[in-house]
Amino acid sequence: MTVHSPKIEPVRSTEGIKDSLNVLKKIQKLSSKLDQSNSESNLSDILSEIQTLSSKNLKTTYPSNFTPNEDYLKTMPDIQNGSASLIRGSKQRIQHVGISNFRLPVSFKTKNLSSISLETSVTGSVSLEANKKGVNMSRIMRSFYKTSEEKFSFDVITKAISLYKKDLDSFDARIQMKFSFPIKITSLRSKLEGYQYYDIALEVVDFEGITKRIIHLDYVYSSTCPCSLELAEHARATRNQLATPHSQRSVARISAEINPNFSTFWFEDMVELCREAVPTETQVMVKREDEQAFAELNGSNPIFVEDAVRSFAQKLSEEPRINDYRIIASHQESLHSHDAISVLTEGKTFKQDSLDPTTFKSLFHIG
Numbered sequence: 001m002t003v004h005s006p007k008i009e010p011v012r013s014t015e016g017i018k019d020s021l022n023v024l025k026k027i028q029k030l031s032s033k034l035d036q037s038n039s040e041s042n043l044s045d046i047l048s049e050i051q052t053l054s055s056k057n058l059k060t061t062y063p064s065n066f067t068p069n070e071d072y073l074k075t076m077p078d079i080q081n082g083s084a085s086l087i088r089g090s091k092q093r094i095q096h097v098g099i100s101n102f103r104l105p106v107s108f109k110t111k112n113l114s115s116i117s118l119e120t121s122v123t124g125s126v127s128l129e130a131n132k133k134g135v136n137m138s139r140i141m142r143s144f145y146k147t148s149e150e151k152f153s154f155d156v157i158t159k160a161i162s163l164y165k166k167d168l169d170s171f172d173a174r175i176q177m178k179f180s181f182p183i184k185i186t187s188l189r190s191k192l193e194g195y196q197y198y199d200i201a202l203e204v205v206d207f208e209g210i211t212k213r214i215i216h217l218d219y220v221y222s223s224t225c226p227c228s229l230e231l232a233e234h235a236r237a238t239r240n241q242l243a244t245p246h247s248q249r250s251v252a253r254i255s256a257e258i259n260p261n262f263s264t265f266w267f268e269d270m271v272e273l274c275r276e277a278v279p280t281e282t283q284v285m286v287k288r289e290d291e292q293a294f295a296e297l298n299g300s301n302p303i304f305v306e307d308a309v310r311s312f313a314q315k316l317s318e319e320p321r322i323n324d325y326r327i328i329a330s331h332q333e334s335l336h337s338h339d340a341i342s343v344l345t346e347g348k349t350f351k352q353d354s355l356d357p358t359t360f361k362s363l364f365h366i367g
Helices: 012-036 040-054 070-074 138-146 154-168 226-239 267-277 288-300 305-318
Strands: 094-109 115-130 171-188 193-207 208-224 245-259 322-331 340-346
Touching: 094 171, 094 226, 115 138, 115 154, 115 208, 138 154, 154 193, 154 208, 171 267, 193 267, 208 226, 208 267, 208 288, 208 305, 245 267, 245 305, 267 305, 305 322, 305 340
Parallel strands: none
Antiparallel strands: 094 115, 115 171, 171 193, 193 208, 208 245, 245 322, 322 340
16 A cells, blocks of 8 residues: 655654654554454544655655665665565466667777677567576666677677676576668669668577577568569550550568578678669669669569569578578558568478467568
8 A cells, every 4th residue: 555645754863763763663563453344434534644644755756876785785675586386377487578678879890890880779678587586687788788888799699698697696698789780772773872771680598508690681672573574564465555564562571590600791881782682672763764763673573472482582592601581571551451471481490380470570670
């Protein structure tokens, strides 16, 4: 029970502290009567008496000059590290517990060996054994901050995982870092330059003593329907009728496990791999000659969603720095009021029988 009162006097002496303790003891006794009383009038009297007692001797001014010493800190309760008897619900192992969307600026290396500082959203979690009440989540942040001044790479993330596994006495752990990575691209014919931003996530998973490094990339491209293209050409050829095939903005989310025998796999390399698989990436800076070139590029590369995932898979399979992978593609149809989707996985890392209901909804990219 929490009782509030606007009139609370500060404790100013040792005697005042003793009086406060006596008040608390009386409140405890009165509170126990609440369970024994069935009369509303008695309940009202007891509550009134508790409010009167609790309005005495409590401070209401924030103590800005108070600094806790070591002895004081030792007296502070820590429920999360309490005994197993405090666990609520089923005493089962929790695979992931931690923090999400912890944000800070992080410095990343680029392929040209420069560095770039990007706002990064961090998700960090550890496993929790069945006999443990909980984890001190601030320790995950503190452990991460110990490495936050370094230029980030998979090796640095692995170091951060080791730190908070040790701090939290956990067996398994995971870190995922999400950010938007800029790469300057040149338009098709006018040679204007502009920045394309790529949603990227780096993930390190330490499970049962095995560490896996994973990169996730959203690649946004245009897909022209091959069937629609053929139908448009048929109308031109048979009836001299102008017709245009439908095309749409499309997104492929590529997730790739990095081969541990290779120390480096640049973000730029992953983007280039996607461009080689499906060259119709959406453009940044466009003049009329670029728009015409893009129409020609789409006409030269019509693609169904099935074609897209297989094209990405071919390039991923040929890349020695990549082990397992997953491709989730969504062609956000201009013809239909629904989308065309496809999922292709290779290896055990991404194999799953069920999909999150929001998987395809999360693939929409709004400019």
